[in-house]
Each structure stands twice: as structure tokens, then as C-alpha cells.
Amino acid sequence: SQQGEEDPQALSIQEGENATMNCSYKTSINNLQWYRQNSGRGLVHLILIRSNEREKHSGRLRVTLDTSKKSSSLLITASRAADTASYFCATTEYGNKLVFGAGTILRVKS
């Protein structure tokens, strides 16, 4: 069953703008991960944030985690056409498998 629920379901922005995607989950987690999937391809791991972390950066990516609200956000700054993809959050309880959210389809227009 899916734990992570994401919004928006789809997002369309202009190149250079920032894109923010949100993820909510239901149970206690060990970590939360974000993945990107280009159309018809496998997933690429972007970033992992542990339950005791509040914010993490990687290049143009910024992830926040609020365990009290059971939510996370992924911010992509200065978006590029190549960022067009589906983005999924995935949560885990300690030692267990990943449970993926429904995903956000991001389209960056050039």
C-alpha cells in the first residue's frame, strides 16, 4: 500500500522558476527518500533525509522534513527543461522496504 501522498499531482512551470513538491505520510519513519523518473525509464535516487534531520541540500535540490506533520517537501531551484520528470517520495520504517507515494509530474517549459 502507498504511504506517501504527494501534491500537486502535476506541475507546469517555466525554465528558471522554482518547483516545490510536497509529500505526506502516515506512519513513523526511519528515513524519507526522493526519486526522479524520466518517462519510460527506471528511478534515480535524488536524496535521503533521516527522521532526525530537518533539512538537506544537494545541488539545486532542497528537502525538508517535518515529522510532527508527517510531511516533506522537495524544492528544485532554477529549474531546467531537463528536470521534466515524475518525482516520487518514498518512506521506510527501520530496516523495511520503501513505500512510494503517488508522484508529481513536473513539466519545465523552455
Next chain:
Amino acid sequence: GAVVSQHPSWVICKSGTSVKIECRSLDFQATTMFWYRQFPKQSLMLMATSNEGSKATYEQGVEKDKFLINHASLTLSTLTVTSAHPEDSSFYICSATRGPPDQPQHFGDGTRLSIL
């Protein structure tokens, strides 16, 4: 590093045929491999978790006799869809992890299976 190769990328076959999909970790030994199924514009659904040398753990609702998983070595897992029917048509993706299952997973590029 951490490359996972999945083969074939695309299969079209007749109803009743069995289809084997391979998943290989090319540059690392995978403690655990996972098989997912994805319908168009939907998220990934975990089908089963496999560890080298032991039986796969299937998710609720996944028929183990229908979807045979073999994890013969630390670098190879196979998924065989037996007696495939049109409803088995889907995008199948494997992933592998070097450590515990809750660590980042490395994904293959998926196999698009079409049963006529």
C-alpha cells in the same frame, strides 16, 4: 557506481507464453533486490523482495506461482511471468540495494511487457 542493468527493455509476446526478465547489479554486490510493477501514470507497486540464496518474499496479492523470482547470486535476480495473459501487461522495474532495504535503491531501466 551502483549500476543496475535490466533486460530485456521491451517484450511483446503471445498469451500463454512465459517471459523471463533479468536484473543485474553490474558494479556491486546486491544484498537485496526488489521487483516492482508500474501502471501508466501511477506509482510503483512492490511485488516481491529477494535475497540471494533464499526464497523471495511476496507482497500481499501477488501470486508467487505466477511471478517466479530467482535470486541465484549477489548480482543477478530474475522474474519469470508464467503463462502470461494480457492483464499481465505492464512496466516491470527491478532495483537493488547494497545494504538494508531502507537504504537508497538503484533501479534498472525497466521492462515494458505487452501480452497480445
